[in-house]
Amino acid sequence: MAEHSVITPLPGTFYRKATPDSANYVEVGDPVSADTVIGLIEVMKQFSELTAGTAGRLSAFQVEDGDLVEPGQVVATLDSE
Template sequence: MAEHTVVTPLPGTFYRKASPDAPNYAEEGAAVSAGTVIGLIEVMKQFSELTAGADGTLEAFLVEDGDPVEPGQAVATLSVK
């Protein structure tokens, strides 16, 4: 199996869910497709969806919910076929 790293194109704050009381977009171990939203990047109160970018299994998040991120930073890893 190959590995795919999901990177953020934007600086901001990474969130795994849409609001504090909402469920996470995706959980580790879940099957995802390229278009599956795995989180949000918030920049100055504007939210952009971060998608998996490949079909596979979400192996791990490399940042915590609410962590600041920089462009090009790895956010999650997938195992892909």
């Protein structure tokens, strides 16, 4: 298996769920497809979905829910097939 990094293209705040009362989009260990949403990046009250980018299994989040992120920063890692 190869490791794949999910990188944010935007600066902003990373959220693992759509609303404070929602469940997380994905959990560590979950299988994902390339277009599975793993979180949101919020910039000035505009939310952009961050997708896995490849099929595999989510191995770790590199940032916490609510952390500020910069373009090019690794948000999560996947074990891809």
